[in-house]
Amino acid sequence: NAGVMQNPRHLVRRRGQEARLRCSPMKGHSHVYWYRQLPEEGLKFMVYLQKENIIDESGMPKERFSAEFPKEGPSILRIQQVVRGDSAAYFCASSPQGLAGGHNEQFFGPGTRLTVL
Amino acid sequence: GDSVTQMEGPVTLSEEACLTINCTYTATGYPSLFWYVQYPGEGLQLLLKATKADDKGSNKGFEATYRKETTSFHLEKGSVQVSDSAVYFCALKRNYGGSQGNLIFGKGTKLSVKP
Numbered sequence: 001n002a003g004v005m006q007n008p009r010h011l012v013r014r015r016g017q018e019a020r021l022r023c024s025p026m027k028g029h030s031h032v033y034w035y036r037q038l039p040e041e042g043l044k045f046m047v048y049l050q051k052e053n054i055i056d057e058s059g060m061p062k063e064r065f066s067a068e069f070p071k072e073g074p075s076i077l078r079i080q081q082v083v084r085g086d087s088a089a090y091f092c093a094s095s096p097q098g099l100a101g102g103h104n105e106q107f108f109g110p111g112t113r114l115t116v117l
Numbered sequence: 118g119d120s121v122t123q124m125e126g127p128v129t130l131s132e133e134a135c136l137t138i139n140c141t142y143t144a145t146g147y148p149s150l151f152w153y154v155q156y157p158g159e160g161l162q163l164l165l166k167a168t169k170a171d172d173k174g175s176n177k178g179f180e181a182t183y184r185k186e187t188t189s190f191h192l193e194k195g196s197v198q199v200s201d202s203a204v205y206f207c208a209l210k211r212n213y214g215g216s217q218g219n220l221i222f223g224k225g226t227k228l229s230v231k232p
Contacts, residue, residue: 006160045219048219111160
């Protein structure tokens, strides 16, 4: 059973370009979480999605960032008009069902390291 | 709001030394507590967890006990190995109310074990 897959592993963009980060959850998992790790920092929650629904986006910046998890295909984290401050590692995690009230583990992918020049 | 504070690193130890990485938390109610480990260039892996007060999580020789009275979840290992070199993150998850899905992480503690 393949783990959580993220691609690309490394992404370089120039200021003003768009970045698209993809996450394929583990087989049988329908819940996806995105986290951002800035240099020398812990992970910060960004957004929690189920298939075709955003459950919690309280950690998403108000502008330029969006996320989706369509019925078919991977979850996408999209950053428009990137700036140098967006440079970070972006991690995706998945779980088999919602964590609300439960104790299911989140399984993390290897991350996408975004560098904005 | 809820938060996790863990000891600053880096921590450098010799092989077979004892390890303690302190972690304290602030949360309303009774969160679940976790330790994750991140090896260089990789994602996070769950190391151990505890879901209620006085629970002890353990894995690969690591242990942590959920202490409600001191709001702590310190990570311990009696004899570290070079292969334990990694960054360790303490995290909590609420079990009630809004934002139950997300984990709240500490800043991480980098451990280096020398032969």
